[in-house]
Every structure is written in structure tokens, then in C-alpha cells.
Amino acid sequence: MEVCARFRDPRLAKRLAKKIRALEPGEPVKFCHVCGTHEWTISHYGIRSLLPENVEVVAGPGCPVCITPAALIDAACELALDGVVVATYGDMFRAPGTRGSLYQARAEGADVRVVYSITDAVKMAREEPGRDFVFFAIGFETTAPSTAVEVLRRPPRNLSFLVAHRLIPPAMELLAGMEELAIRGFIAPGHVSTIIGAQPYAIFPERYNMPVVVAGFEPLDVLMAIYMLLRQLKEGVARLENEYTRAVRWEGNLKAKEFMRRAFDVADGAWRGLGVIPNSALELKEALKTHDAVERYGLDPGRSGRDVPPGCRCHEIMIGKAYPTDCPLFLRACRPDRPVGPCMVSVEGTCRIWALEGGWFKG
């Protein structure tokens, strides 16, 4: 789309940065985004360098690979080592459980396949009816509808789903309630919001007196969101605003939400390093349990695993309590080419983004 490029217009960005500096809040304020792609835009375009010194933007738990509990990764690895074909999205492949990653399982002879889409996994299972397949379904509301579509489409009998989808608003609510984080406003994730709409964030101004701006992923989108948050602080109000109007409607994508409602129930869910967050997970509806890998293989993903390796501060980095540079392992023991913590594994992990886009990693 031609018009997309205009959301990267450096001339407008310069003027917007000037407006942002004019709203310098007179006290330190911290905003939080909840999306790995926002962190990428912020780091890649050096957006932090354009902000007044007392305005901080931190990354919340917006990397789906990073927040997938180690115990679930362990379960996927065990299945793979038992001879089940495990298919999943790219980054999940290298994310470490407590005893290694799917990548390591493959090195031990397991059949692990990286797919671009869940539809590829369905196709593979259909083409190889003699083998058992599990699709490891991770991701937030952006990804969950595609799982719903395939689950409801009568998948082949030899395919089941290890559903690890998580929901963003409950995680934001956890952060909003943590007073020590002192977050003064949220940049809400644009692509999650294409599905759920802007409406679910209304609780933040209402209950927490916290401004929210739903934002897209071009540099102007993110700058505009920061500008709108600062403007609200200046006016002394807390509102829910949407700057990503080209993609996000108030009610979201009704069709996608209906698919999700038909496929999933909402349940409490564990987030790696953060513990259990109420009403933050999706699980397959009772009628679809025949395709649930947990039931089919008698898995126990609720058991606790050691989520964070010794010394690693991913659990604090994922809630914006620490920066990657605060971690003693960052670019010492834990590097993009040999990651230790989950935030260094995924392209949406804050540590990996800081290392590669923030200019910290010199090879």
C-alpha cells in the first residue's frame, strides 16, 4: 500500500518529535508497550533518542515465544522425542525449555518442522496419515483466530493441537496493578487490536486512571502514540485513544472473534517467569478436546518448570522492570548467536532486539 510508506515520512517524524519535546512532562514518566514489533520499531528507528530525557518507554510481555512456559516447551520436546511430528512457528523452534529446545530435540533425531502457517501443518498431517502430528499453537489474539479456523475445519485425525495462546489485556492489567512499575500509560498492540478492537482497553482509563493509545507499527504511529499519551498527561486526563484507525475498529474483527468464541474457552494461564495470570489463556472447547494434545497424550503442562535460567533477568525485562543492559548475562553469556534466556531467542524478544537493532551486539 503506497500510503504505508508515508507513515515513515522523516519530515513528519522530525516535526512530531519536536512536538513531543514541547510536551516534556516536568517529572519522569514511564510508558509501556506490549508488543515485540513495537520494540522493534522503537529500537530500529532509534525512537528513544528522540524523546525528552524524562520520558521512558519500556517493553511489557509482548513476545509470545518469550512468555510460553518452559513446561509447555518441555512437553512439546518430549512428544517430539517420542516420535510425534511437532510443527510450530519459527522462533518457537529455538526457545529453551528446562531441558533444551525443539531444535535440540531435532538434533537428537526428532521430527520437528517449522511452518509459516498452521494451514501448512494441517496439510502435512493430511499427506502423511500414518504419522501423528502435534501443532504447537502459540501466540496472542493475532494468531489465535487462525488456530480456531483450522480446529473448526475438521482437521485430520492424526493431528492434535498443543494450545498455548495467551491474551494481552489480562497481562496489561497485571502490570497496571504493579505499583512499583509506575506505568503512566500504555501503547496498546496494534495487531492484537485488529482482532479484539479498542474496546477491551477501556478498563485502563476507567479502573486505573491510565491513558491508552492503540498504535500501529510504522515509526510515525509509535511517535504519534507517545505524543497522544503525553498530551493526555498534560491535560490531566486518562482516555482510550486509537491512532491505528486504518486497521483497528472499536469492536475489532467480529468474524475472527466469533471463530475464537466457537473454538476456545478462556482459562487461567501461566506466563513464563510471571506466574499464572487469571483469564489470560485459551483452551479448546470440550467438544473439540479430541484434538487437544494435552488430552490425547496425557500431558501435564500445569506442572511447574524452572522458567528462567540462573542469572537471567528475562522475568523482569518482560515486565519493563529491568532493561536488557541491567542483566549480568546480556551479551556476555547470553548472545544472539548463543542465547540463554527466552528474550534473546525470539526476534520479538527485547534482549535480541536491543542486541541487534539497538546496536549493542558487535559480533
Place this chain on the structure above:
Amino acid sequence: MCLAVPARVLEVRGSKAKVDFGGTVREVDVSLVDVRPGQYVLVHAGFAIQVLDEREAEEILRAWEELLGA
């Protein structure tokens, strides 16, 4: 993971559509949207997740240009 890329819809056939990512043509699933050829969609993991509103994009850019005196 939550990255979604805009693409122009070329052809719709049932739940599938041929879309153009600035020169690369791929088939994506359009079960989650109501879409017709010529429109732009956001594509994530092989599924169109939302239709982009071009008029809204133009309008907001105009509003921003006004705000920024550009």
C-alpha cells in the same frame, strides 16, 4: 509473531485469496475477513486478519499534516 504485512487482494476463491505483497504473490486464507479484489489486507501467519481502510489512512495522514503544520 504479531507482525502483519499489508498485501493487495488479487483474486478471491472461497476461503482462499491470491494476494500481492509488493510483487510477491501468495495464497492466503481469508476466512476471517470479508474482502474483495483491489482491497488491502493485513496478513499474519497465512491468514488475512483485517481489511485496511485506505480512506481512513489518507484522512489521518491529512489530519497529522495539519497538526504538524506540514
